[in-house]
Amino acid sequence: MLTVKGLSFDYGRQSILKDIDLSIDAGEIVGLVAPNGTGKSTLLRNITGLLRPKRGQVTLLGNDSQSQRQVFLKHLFFLEDSQRLYEVLTPVELLSYVKAMWGGELSVDQVLKALRMERYHNKRISTFSLGMRQHVLLGAYLISGADLLLFDEPLNGLDPTSIELFTHIFSRLRDQGKSILMSSHQLGNVTTMAERVIFLKDGQVTSYQTAAIDLQAKYDELFGVPEELF
Numbered sequence: 001m002l003t004v005k006g007l008s009f010d011y012g013r014q015s016i017l018k019d020i021d022l023s024i025d026a027g028e029i030v031g032l033v034a035p036n037g038t039g040k041s042t043l044l045r046n047i048t049g050l051l052r053p054k055r056g057q058v059t060l061l062g063n064d065s066q067s068q069r070q071v072f073l074k075h076l077f078f079l080e081d082s083q084r085l086y087e088v089l090t091p092v093e094l095l096s097y098v099k100a101m102w103g104g105e106l107s108v109d110q111v112l113k114a115l116r117m118e119r120y121h122n123k124r125i126s127t128f129s130l131g132m133r134q135h136v137l138l139g140a141y142l143i144s145g146a147d148l149l150l151f152d153e154p155l156n157g158l159d160p161t162s163i164e165l166f167t168h169i170f171s172r173l174r175d176q177g178k179s180i181l182m183s184s185h186q187l188g189n190v191t192t193m194a195e196r197v198i199f200l201k202d203g204q205v206t207s208y209q210t211a212a213i214d215l216q217a218k219y220d221e222l223f224g225v226p227e228e229l230f
């Protein structure tokens with residue numbers, strides 16, 4: 001589904017991504033985990049082409065992110081942050097807009113119902129809490145019908161019931177053959193859903209099957225707090 005080859009990116013003199021290779025299959029949920037400021041958002045932005053890689057190639061279903069940009073974008077959905085939704089719109093308006101742009105099959109009503117958003121579907125997003133915004137954001141992902149979903153911190157601000165609902169929806173999407181790359185600085189936020197975890201460190205990635213190793217031990221080995229602080 002998604003193939004990234006030799007991707008590098010610098011912010012000025014600071015090298016953030018170094019020669020990254022990764023791939024994601026159809027129907028696979030992958031977690032991207034690293035502490036704050038490591039480069040997760042930068043990697044997602046490079047994959048989508050919001051930032052232009054210094055080197056490397058990204059293809060989605062065989063479509064190149066640069067030379068076949070329109071088709072490439074049609075197959076993916078990425079909204080960086082629920083704080084950057086169109087504030088003046090209501091959920092109904094936003095979802096209708098995304099449906100019109102991406103041409104997904106689900107109706108606005110189906111999505112509102114699946115995400116239990118009927119209570120506030122006609123209120124302006126500007127008045128919403130973080131958790132409500134996350135629901136609208138997931139609604140936009142769902143209604144897009146895109147094949148690859150890139151999600152930055154999907155569980156931010158959610159109560160336990162909503163986490164359960166989101167987890168359920170992600171597994172439904174996987175069953176439908178959608179691929180999901182979700183980033184988080186918290187390992188626990190992705191391990192319940194992802195069958196594979198990619199750690200980003202020093203600009204490079206290592207990938208582990210969730211069931212194959214003790215991921216927390218690996219996380220501590222890679223990013224743990226040093227024993228001697230002072």
Ligand SMILES: Nc1ncnc2c1ncn2[C@@H]1O[C@H](COP(=O)(O)OP(=O)(O)OP(=O)(O)O)[C@@H](O)[C@H]1O
Nearest residue numbers: 011016034035036037038039040041042043184185
């Ligand atoms: N526009 C920018 N100009 C220069 N440096 C930047 C810019 N945006 C991010 N950086 C730097 O790039 C590095 C990676 O940032 P990025 O936001 O990708 O990290 P992250 O892993 O997503 O962090 P977080 O978990 O806090 O969201 C950081 O050192 C950050 O300071």
